[in-house]
Amino acid sequence: MNKNNNMPFGKRNYIMMLAGLAVLVLGFVIMSLDSEPFGFGFLGLTLGPFIVFVGFIIEVLALLHHPKEK
Known part of the structure; x- marks a missing residue:
């Protein structure tokens, strides 16, 4: 996760949250x-x-998913 990024979750997390909803x-x-x-x-x-x-x-699962570092 980029240190300049203030978003608590990544794009995939938000997509998973919308899918769950x-x-x-x-x-x-x-x-x-x-x-x-x-x-x-x-x-x-x-x-x-x-x-x-x-x-x-x-x-x-969307809340627990942690993106891999590059």
């Missing part, structure tokens, strides 16, 4: 699409929460 939103949208009462179908109980969990994992 998009996956989180996708998971919540999938949960809201469930046609069963109170969201008790496959989309609301299984697929949506799993996708939200993956989104949070992507966010954690």
Whole structure:
């Protein structure tokens, strides 16, 4: 990381954060699409929460990713 650069993360970190945010939103949208009462179908109980969990994992990885020094 360049000492003159005041950004706390690199470009790849921010791209990963945006991707994680998009996956989180996708998971919540999938949960809201469930046609069963109170969201008790496959989309609301299984697929949506799993996708939200993956989104949070992507966010954690984006925060922990450290770019290699040149």
